[in-house]
Amino acid sequence: MTEPWFDPIHYAWIPGTAYGVMAGLMGGLVAWLAPRGLARSFILRAWFVVWAVAVALLAMGIVALVNGQPWGVWYGLLLPGAIGTLVVGANSLVILKTYREVEERRLAAKDLL
DSSP states (O other): OOOOSSOHHHHTHHHHHHHHHHHHHHHHHHHHHGGGTOSHHHHHHHHHHHHHHHHHHHHHHHHHHHTTOOHHHHHHHHHHHHHHHHHHHHHHHHHHHHHHHHHHHHHHHHHHO
């Protein structure tokens, strides 16, 4: 076994907690702004950054597992990465659809005038 990347007893909770807080805040912003059609470019870019962080955590977790890191190291990276990749990636389609529906409603409202 190689030298641990960090002390898993004291620091294994940090990646998942930090990612969870970041994803939760972004989810709140999306739920607030997307149905109103506001800040589309900011929301989409930030959402894909959150997804990219999840993919990076997943990759780091896999590398840690392959390199024989202790359980607390690879699990602390792999779990938020796997969950984030799946959940944020799947919800990307929902966000795009929401913005598309808002735009269609705006165009339909203009046609009524």
